């Protein structure tokens with residue numbers, strides 16, 4: 001049996017400075033200490049910790065498979081400890097926000113943090129691209145994932161690489177009904193698009209090559225559906241394997257050259273462009289990545305991309321993939337779109353529709369005005 005490696009990417013918003021702007025460096029340092037300890041104890045093979053805006057992510061490799069209680073507990077206790085040792089002590093904003101329950105109960109899914117995990121047989125060379133997006137929702141990856149794995153105008157390999165020519169299978173979750181369907185591309189492309197064009201409900205969770213090879217995985221939890229009240233947006237993470245019969249790194253990145261509109265931004269209640277961002281700093285020695293901050297109107301929604309090479313479970317890298325003048329134009333277009341759409345103020349389609357809003361005073365306003373509405 002070839003050795004199997006699991007890559008677990010687990011993230012949470014457990015407080016930030018100031019307001020919802022950015023993770024504090026001390027939070028990342030405590031995360032690093034916990035990961036280093038787990039590596040010494042042999043629980044994980046390797047790790048990298050990083051942030052994007054107010055979200056702190058733990059990237060871990062190990063041999064325990066997906067949904068492993070030991071790995072999930074490690075993530076949970078790490079988030080708890082950061083909350084106690086840093087977020088609460090420094091009175092950071094929204095300390096411990098995503099830790100929705102008191103005690104860990106075996107699987108971190110449904111407890112607040114976002115999870116993306118993939119068990120793989122490491123190929124002779126295994127390039128991996130890891131994404132984190134702040135001030136948006138899991139469905140934000142629908143459009144780029146479609147482009148990467150199904151659109152030949154994005155991914156040349158779909159046409160000219162014999163190993164990709166058969167296409168890919170998309171697993172799409174229905175977040176409302178709690179069920180999923182697998183759709184094959186290119187055969188069922190129009191059915192796929194009919195669903196994933198509603199990114200607040202239908203979310204691509206995984207992509208497989210037709211021979212079953214796992215190619216991509218996204219976090220899909222909807223916090224507000226778990227908690228039944230506003231607890232922040234479900235800022236998502238995603239991992240994509242690259243090259244040699246899968247989309248090239250450059251085909252994966254190409255999908256983010258168009259800053260498409262996503263839901264999230266201020267108060268989780270506005271549409272805005274997804275801006276590809278450079279990291280502020282990457283410290284290879286300490287295995288910490290310091291990610292971008294959220295500023296204008298708490299945003300705009302931003303995404304980072306970190307590129308690794310795996311070797312026997314070790315994470316070589318990362319390379320900051322959006323740190324290139326090639327993405328400056330996209331950032332400028334995103335800034336222009338942000339400015340344009342912001343001028344709509346409280347009007348749709350900048351503001352989300354009433355059923356999608358995270359905060360709303362509409363019921364109170366309607367209640368107050370009830371007696372004053374007259375029949376037409």
Ligand code: F6R
Pocket residue numbers: 019020094135232233264265266267268297298
């Ligand atoms: C969006 C986000 C922020 C907050 C906003 C208000 O996901 O986290 O935009 O919604 O700053 O925050 P509160 O209600 O905590 O003052």
Ligand code: MG
Pocket residue numbers: 013015016019020054094097232
């Ligand atoms: Mg926050």
Ligand code: MG
Pocket residue numbers: 013053054055134135235
């Ligand atoms: Mg966030």
